Amino acid sequence: MTEPRTSAGKTAEAQASAGPSTGAGAQENGERVVSTQLTESVTGIGGVTGLAPGLRDMVATAAARVMRRPAGGPPCVDVARSDDGWSVRVDAHLDDSRSVSEIVDELFAVIAVDLRALIDGPVGDIDIDVRVVSRGR
Amino acid sequence: MSDETADAATGETDARLRAVIDEYMGAFEPDPEDSAGLRERILRLVRDDAVLAPSTRLLSERGNPFRITTATVREIVRAAVDAVDGIRARSVTVTPSGEPEGSTADVGLTVAMRAGVEFVPAAEEVRRAIARDLDAELGIPANRIDITAEDVFVSEDADTDAAGSRAAGSEEAADD
Numbered sequence: 001m002t003e004p005r006t007s008a009g010k011t012a013e014a015q016a017s018a019g020p021s022t023g024a025g026a027q028e029n030g031e032r033v034v035s036t037q038l039t040e041s042v043t044g045i046g047g048v049t050g051l052a053p054g055l056r057d058m059v060a061t062a063a064a065r066v067m068r069r070p071a072g073g074p075p076c077v078d079v080a081r082s083d084d085g086w087s088v089r090v091d092a093h094l095d096d097s098r099s100v101s102e103i104v105d106e107l108f109a110v111i112a113v114d115l116r117a118l119i120d121g122p123v124g125d126i127d128i129d130v131r132v133v134s135r136g137r
Numbered sequence: 138m139s140d141e142t143a144d145a146a147t148g149e150t151d152a153r154l155r156a157v158i159d160e161y162m163g164a165f166e167p168d169p170e171d172s173a174g175l176r177e178r179i180l181r182l183v184r185d186d187a188v189l190a191p192s193t194r195l196l197s198e199r200g201n202p203f204r205i206t207t208a209t210v211r212e213i214v215r216a217a218v219d220a221v222d223g224i225r226a227r228s229v230t231v232t233p234s235g236e237p238e239g240s241t242a243d244v245g246l247t248v249a250m251r252a253g254v255e256f257v258p259a260a261e262e263v264r265r266a267i268a269r270d271l272d273a274e275l276g277i278p279a280n281r282i283d284i285t286a287e288d289v290f291v292s293e294d295a296d297t298d299a300a301g302s303r304a305a306g307s308e309e310a311a312d313d
Contacts (some may be wrong), residue, residue: 101276
C-alpha cells in the first residue's frame with residue numbers, strides 16, 4: 001500500500017470551520033468543508049478514477065428531475081455528523097491498477113487520518129461506507 | 138449472488154435517505170406547486186436507481202467492509218473463465234463467505250464447453266484462473282468454486298474449416 005495521501009497540514013481554514021459549532025447551519029457548513037477536503041484526498045488515491053453520486057447527490061439529482069431544474073455540482077464524498085461521530089460514504093469508480101481491496105484499505109486510512117486532522121476536538125466514531133461502482137481497465 | 142435485492146437496498150438506505158431528503162428540503166424551499174408529494178417522489182427515484190445497481194458486501198485484506206457492484210465482480214469472474222480455451226461463462230454467482238463473512242467468496246458458475254474439451258482438466262484450469270483473478274483484482278480469496286457444464290458448442294474455427302472443406306469439395310466436384 002502506498003502512503004496515504006491526506007489533506008492534513010493545508011487545511012487550517014477548513015479545520016476552524018469544521019470544528020465544534022452550534023446550530024444546523026453551522027453543522028451543515030462543517031460537513032460541507034470536510035466533504036470538500038475528503039473529496040480532494042479520496043480522488044487523489046491511486047486507482048480511484050472518480051466519484052459516483054452518493055446519497056446527497058442522488059437526492060439533489062432526483063429533486064432536480066422532479067422539479068425540472070438544473071442538478072447540482074460534481075459528485076463528492078458524503079459526510080454527516082451525528083452525536084456519536086462522523087459518517088462518511090464514498091461511491092467510487094476505480095481502475096485496475098491495484099486490487100480493489102488495497103484501494104479500499106487506503107480509502108479507510110486516508111479518511112480516518114483526514115477527519116482527525118480536520119476536526120478540532122474529539123472525532124468520535126468514524127463510520128466509513130465504501131461502495132465500488134465500477135472498475136475500468 | 139448475495140446481492141442487495143430491491144428490498145434490502147431499500148431497507149438499508151431508507152432511514153438515511155429520508156434524513157438526507159429532509160436535510161435537502163430544509164435547505165431548499167420548493168415552489169408550492171412543486172412541493173406536493175415531493176419527498177416521496179424523490180425517495181422513489183433514488184430507490185429505483187439503487188435497485189438498478191445491486192452490490193455485494195466483502196471485506197478487504199485488513200478487514201474493512203466495502204460494497205462492490207455485482208456486475209463488476211461478475212465481470213472479473215467472466216473474464217477469467219473466458220480466458221480458458223474452450224470454455225465460455227454463462228451465469229455467474231458470487232456469495233460472500235468465510236469468517237468473518239465477506240473475507241472470502243464462493244463462486245458458482247455455469248459454462249458452455251467446446252465439443253471435444255475434457256471437462257475435468259478444463260474445470261481445474263477454470264478454478265485456477267478464477268482464484269488467481271479474484272485474489273489479484275479484488276484482493277479476495279476464493280473459498281469454493283462450483284462449475285456446472287450446461288451446454289456444448291462447436292467452435293467457429295471448426296465451422297469455418299468444415300465450411301471450407303465443403304466448398305473445396307464442391308469445387309472439386311464441379312471441376313470433375
